[in-house]
Amino acid sequence: MSLIVQKYGGTSVADLERIRNVAKRIAKTYEQGHQVVVILSAMAGITDHLIDMARDVTESPDKRELDVLLATGEQTTSALLAMTLKSMKYPAQSLLGHQAEVLTDHSYGNARIIDIRAEKIKELLSDRQIVVVAGFQGCDPDGNITTLGRGGSDTSAVAIAAAVNADVCEIYTDVDGIYTADPNICDKARKLSVISYDEMLNMASLGAKVLQIRSVGFAKKYNIPVHVRSSFTEEEGTMVVNENSGMERLIVSSVTHDKNQARITLKKVPDQPGVAAKIFTPIAEEGIVVDMIIQNTRAGGKTDLTFTVPRVNYKSALKMQKKIAEEIGAEDVFGDENIAKVSVVGVGMRDHSGVASTMFTALAKENINIMMISTSEIRISCVIEEKYTELAVRVLHTAFGLDKE
Amino acid sequence: MSLIVQKYGGTSVADLERIRNVAKRIAKTYEQGHQVVVILSAMAGITDHLIDMARDVTESPDKRELDVLLATGEQTTSALLAMTLKSMKYPAQSLLGHQAEVLTDHSYGNARIIDIRAEKIKELLSDRQIVVVAGFQGCDPDGNITTLGRGGSDTSAVAIAAAVNADVCEIYTDVDGIYTADPNICDKARKLSVISYDEMLNMASLGAKVLQIRSVGFAKKYNIPVHVRSSFTEEEGTMVVNENSGMERLIVSSVTHDKNQARITLKKVPDQPGVAAKIFTPIAEEGIVVDMIIQNTRAGGKTDLTFTVPRVNYKSALKMQKKIAEEIGAEDVFGDENIAKVSVVGVGMRDHSGVASTMFTALAKENINIMMISTSEIRISCVIEEKYTELAVRVLHTAFGLDKE
Numbered sequence: 001m002s003l004i005v006q007k008y009g010g011t012s013v014a015d016l017e018r019i020r021n022v023a024k025r026i027a028k029t030y031e032q033g034h035q036v037v038v039i040l041s042a043m044a045g046i047t048d049h050l051i052d053m054a055r056d057v058t059e060s061p062d063k064r065e066l067d068v069l070l071a072t073g074e075q076t077t078s079a080l081l082a083m084t085l086k087s088m089k090y091p092a093q094s095l096l097g098h099q100a101e102v103l104t105d106h107s108y109g110n111a112r113i114i115d116i117r118a119e120k121i122k123e124l125l126s127d128r129q130i131v132v133v134a135g136f137q138g139c140d141p142d143g144n145i146t147t148l149g150r151g152g153s154d155t156s157a158v159a160i161a162a163a164v165n166a167d168v169c170e171i172y173t174d175v176d177g178i179y180t181a182d183p184n185i186c187d188k189a190r191k192l193s194v195i196s197y198d199e200m201l202n203m204a205s206l207g208a209k210v211l212q213i214r215s216v217g218f219a220k221k222y223n224i225p226v227h228v229r230s231s232f233t234e235e236e237g238t239m240v241v242n243e244n245s246g247m248e249r250l251i252v253s254s255v256t257h258d259k260n261q262a263r264i265t266l267k268k269v270p271d272q273p274g275v276a277a278k279i280f281t282p283i284a285e286e287g288i289v290v291d292m293i294i295q296n297t298r299a300g301g302k303t304d305l306t307f308t309v310p311r312v313n314y315k316s317a318l319k320m321q322k323k324i325a326e327e328i329g330a331e332d333v334f335g336d337e338n339i340a341k342v343s344v345v346g347v348g349m350r351d352h353s354g355v356a357s358t359m360f361t362a363l364a365k366e367n368i369n370i371m372m373i374s375t376s377e378i379r380i381s382c383v384i385e386e387k388y389t390e391l392a393v394r395v396l397h398t399a400f401g402l403d404k405e
Numbered sequence: 406m407s408l409i410v411q412k413y414g415g416t417s418v419a420d421l422e423r424i425r426n427v428a429k430r431i432a433k434t435y436e437q438g439h440q441v442v443v444i445l446s447a448m449a450g451i452t453d454h455l456i457d458m459a460r461d462v463t464e465s466p467d468k469r470e471l472d473v474l475l476a477t478g479e480q481t482t483s484a485l486l487a488m489t490l491k492s493m494k495y496p497a498q499s500l501l502g503h504q505a506e507v508l509t510d511h512s513y514g515n516a517r518i519i520d521i522r523a524e525k526i527k528e529l530l531s532d533r534q535i536v537v538v539a540g541f542q543g544c545d546p547d548g549n550i551t552t553l554g555r556g557g558s559d560t561s562a563v564a565i566a567a568a569v570n571a572d573v574c575e576i577y578t579d580v581d582g583i584y585t586a587d588p589n590i591c592d593k594a595r596k597l598s599v600i601s602y603d604e605m606l607n608m609a610s611l612g613a614k615v616l617q618i619r620s621v622g623f624a625k626k627y628n629i630p631v632h633v634r635s636s637f638t639e640e641e642g643t644m645v646v647n648e649n650s651g652m653e654r655l656i657v658s659s660v661t662h663d664k665n666q667a668r669i670t671l672k673k674v675p676d677q678p679g680v681a682a683k684i685f686t687p688i689a690e691e692g693i694v695v696d697m698i699i700q701n702t703r704a705g706g707k708t709d710l711t712f713t714v715p716r717v718n719y720k721s722a723l724k725m726q727k728k729i730a731e732e733i734g735a736e737d738v739f740g741d742e743n744i745a746k747v748s749v750v751g752v753g754m755r756d757h758s759g760v761a762s763t764m765f766t767a768l769a770k771e772n773i774n775i776m777m778i779s780t781s782e783i784r785i786s787c788v789i790e791e792k793y794t795e796l797a798v799r800v801l802h803t804a805f806g807l808d809k810e
Contacts, residue, residue: 016461056421057485058492065491068499069484072477079474080462086470087463094473098503099548120548143504143525 002167003035003125007135007157010044011174012231013077016084022172022231023084026130030090035125037164039135039157040081042073063108067137067147071097074134074153082132092130095120097137097145102156104138104146111138111146113155113218116163125164133160151212158215162222169224172231175210177238178203180402181255185390188403193236195253196243202345202379203256216240243347251348251355252400255393258341259386261291262314263372264321268302268331275328279305282320288313291341292374292383302331306372308383311337339371340389343381344396356380362399368392407572408440408530412540412562415449416579417636418482421489427577427636428489431535435495440530442569444540444562445486447478468513472542472552476502479539479558487537497535500525502542502550507561509543509551516543516551518560518623521568530569538565556617563620567627574629577636580615582643583608585807586660590795593808598641600658601648607750607784608661621645648752656753656760657805660798663746664791666696667719668777669726673707673736683733684710687725693718696746697779697788707736711777713788716742744776745794748786749801761785767804773797 006026013019030036050069054061061069078094085092100121104111124131135153138146148155154171161169178200181189197220201213210228219226219240229237269275276295283290293307309317318335325333349355359380363370368391372383384392397403411431418424427443435441455474459466466474483499490497505526509516529536540558543551553560559576566574583605586594602625606618615633624631624645634642674680681700688695698712714722723740730738754760764785768775773796777788789797802808 016458019462053421053485054488057424057488060492061488062491065484065488065499068501069481069488072480072484075477075480076474079470079477080458083459083462083466083470083474086467087465094470096473096550145501 001033005037005157005161005166005169007039007171009173010041012172014044019081019084027090037131039133040077041135041153046073067108068145070147071137071145074136078132078134085130093124094132096134098139100133102138104140106140108146110149113159116159118163154212154215158218158224161224168227170227173210176230177228181393181397186393186397190404192238194239196347198378199253199345200240250346251352252344252346254345255396256343257389257393260311261308261339261341262311262337263308263339264318264335265306266325266330266333267304269305270329271301271303278328288317292372294372338386339383340386341381341383342392343379345379347378349378358399362395366395406438410442410562410566410571410574412444412576414578415446417577419449424486424489432495442536444538445482446540446558451478472513473550475552476542476550479541483537483539490535498529499537501539503544505538507543509545511545513551515554518564521564523568559617559620563623563629566629573632575632578615581635582633586798586802591798591802595809597643599644601752603783604658604750605645655751656757657749657751659750660801661748662794662798665716666713666744666746667716667742668713668744669723669740670711671730671735671738672709674710675734676706676708680733693722697777699777743791744788745791746786746788747797748784750784752783754783763804767800771800
């Protein structure tokens with residue numbers, strides 16, 4: 001007998017018919033003798049609908065009240081699923097965020113989980129109940145309702161799995177696992193049976209499409225095996241686990257890409273202490289996330305500085321930097337929206353040299369120019385011209401031996 | 406400066422435009438220097454929609470989970486209203502049932518309020534906040550969400566008014582007050598400026614259309630003046646108050662009618678101890694509310710027994726009685742769905758004789774036969790043939806001097 005946490009995303013509970021199917025899947029797991037905790041998202045589209053409603057009230061709705069409004073989405077699906085299970089004669093009970101004791105900080109709209117006491121969940125489990133928890137929501141120490149941000153139900157699921165010491169956290173979604181590359185642009189991409197937490201964390205956009213990145217950090221911290229799989233098939237998906245758990249070691253396990261990027265360059269910035277702070281503080285204050293930063297040393301006490309920002313923030317960041325450039329005496333500011341980032345990710349890199357050179361050689365062979373490079377312990381990313389994105393993903397996929405037979 | 410509790414019903418918050426209007430009305434009260442607590446219903450139609458959704462899942466949805474589902478209705482309007490007030494630069498905060506500490510018993514779907522600590526409400530009020538409370542919902546001592554039954558937001562409002570010691574509880578609804586009779590059938594009916602708790606309690610259906618009867622009991626117990634008025638006009642409505650508070654004393658203040666009745670007669674019931682229990686216990690167990698009961702003494706140890714039930718329960722009650730009649734040896738059972746109950750209500754009856762005779766005379770003049778009579782301290786009700794209902798209301802309205810000039 002295992003303790004299994006199952007999380008179902010919005011498409012899996014999009015209507016009553018699908019909720020019935022989810023109930024059948026849960027019932028099957030329960031019948032096998034397992035203890036089951038279910039975490040639910042809102043019906044697909046509902047959260048957006050509620051946000052639209054709030055925006056009809058006012059352009060910038062109060063964040064506390066928006067969370068109260070949004071929390072109704074998961075409350076609805078949780079009640080409906082518990083009802084469905086009970087009508088099938090299974091013992092089930094729904095719990096809202098505060099009832100499941102999902103304690104968060106005060107950051108409405110993007111709250112962080114501080115603690116999950118889960119006493120009520122454990123009590124219900126020991127009573128052989130199926131526990132249905134509304135995902136995405138928690139409450140702060142003052143009892144205010146908070147929500148965990150986009151994809152927050154994944155984090156709810158993993159955090160609750162950690163709190164109840166679950167054997168596995170199954171994330172049911174509309175894709176059937178994690179792929180070596182986006183199958184839409186690389187038809188030789190194949191599903192990975194297993195991947196490490198660190199690789200998932202480094203896959204950024206490719207991984208984020210199936211799993212909220214924050215939830216992976218949680219899973220890693222508490223060593224919760226996460227099984228990403230489809231709620232529409234019986235097929236196994238991808239296990240996200242600790243890299244020491246005997247997994248097959250590919251040098252590179254995936255090739256990811258991100259077109260949601262733009263870069264800004266400041267030319268001939270005076271190379272003085274405090275200049276970098278002047279450049280990046282206003283951007284941080286606007287909540288704009290800077291991804292890569294590259295600084296070239298130049299002669300004459302001047303330096304060129306290039307960084308990337310999400311494309312949606314490009315225009316405002318560029319405007320900001322033009323003002324800053326004047327203040328600090330930089331010669332010029334220019335930018336480029338037509339860029340993309342391609343990355344190779346793999347824990348095997350730690351033990352293998354030559355990954356960078358393989359990557360650069362493969363891109364060079366296709367005459368793809370590399371504009372920026374950044375590396376982490378298990379990832380190498382290159383910024384290239386956007387038009388080469390698909391080609392770059394395919395040649396790297398082949399170069400690292402990831403193509404399916 | 407007063408402490409004012411305002412409750413807005415479903416039609417008053419049916420869409421964002423109406424919520425904006427409600428916000429303006431609240432803002433006006435706040436600007437006058439008053440402390441304001443607002444209790445909201447769900448948008449008109451939403452509760453029915455949610456019930457339909459639950460019925461699509463299963464014919465008899467689990468009551469606990471149904472309450473979790475229904476509670477989203479008031480949560481939505483509360484968040485939207487608080488958001489609207491804040492966008493207008495008024496300090497406001499929404500509270501759900503459990504946050505407002507509306508403690509109820511365990512009766513899902515029809516919970517009774519046990520206690521309202523209201524600490525959070527008081528704290529927010531002393532901070533000059535407008536407090537927006539989701540009506541209709543509470544939580545039981547175990548933290549489960551409960552709902553208070555149809556019209557429960559009225560009870561929420563009056564109970565919260567009692568808890569915070571409000572000066573007045575204003576109930577905004579889609580009618581502009583309590584009338585001396587239903588204006589749809591009696592065009593001489595006029596709006597009462599004031600009425601006593603006891604009269605409201607005795608007006609049954611006529612009163613229940615504007616105010617949940619249970620809330621009136623609460624208001625009486627804690628002596629909370631209730632102002633029933635329309636959210637669509639600025640006109641004063643009807644004050645429901647203690648009868649000692651210097652109100653104008655009409656002998657009869659209203660004529661009410663109820664067509665939702667049917668009667669069942671058992672003929673020649675053996676007049677033995679225990680027979681009445683045998684007749685009424687099975688009906689009570691089915692949750693059928695018996696209104697009037699009349700027993701005539703007859704010769705030969707046999708008696709006739711007649712009682713009324715809601716028309717919707719007529720068929721099942723009749724079937725039940727046919728079986729019981731055989732068991733207890735009654736001679737015959739028959740019933741009649743085409744009846745109605747007309748009543749005259751007024752605290753002035755306590756000091757005036759002749760009300761019954763005026764009523765019977767007025768009906769007799771129109772050849773309306775009286776089938777059953779029942780009385781309370783401040784009410785006389787007659788069961789008559791349904792077809793005479795409108796005529797009876799009009800002649801009684803005139804006979805007791807209620808017609809407007």
